[in-house]
Amino acid sequence: MQARCCHTRSVNAHTEWVQRGKQISKLVPGVRIVLHTLCGNPGIEREAEKYGVHVVVGKVGSRNLKEVVDDLFRDDERARAA
Numbered sequence: 001m002q003a004r005c006c007h008t009r010s011v012n013a014h015t016e017w018v019q020r021g022k023q024i025s026k027l028v029p030g031v032r033i034v035l036h037t038l039c040g041n042p043g044i045e046r047e048a049e050k051y052g053v054h055v056v057v058g059k060v061g062s063r064n065l066k067e068v069v070d071d072l073f074r075d076d077e078r079a080r081a082a
Helices: 011-027 042-050 065-081
Strands: 034-037 055-058
Touching: 011 034, 011 042, 034 042, 034 065, 042 055, 055 065
Parallel strands: 034 055
Antiparallel strands: none
16 A cells, blocks of 8 residues: 555655755755645655655644744754764
8 A cells, every 4th residue: 555645745746856965965065954845744755765855843732833944954963073
């Protein structure tokens, strides 16, 4: 059975966007990619990780996008300070 998101689009429908993460990672090594999607679910998160997406943030019922980006910047600052 194929995973479905909240508005019946399949995980495969997101694959094109997720694959862009792989392309971006090749062009800009080390870039942190955040996928902001209406349908953040474990299936999409697993697929996104395969293609270089660091964080998937659902637009409904999940962490705030700003919080996620702020966390990524804090992580980068800690890494530079270490």
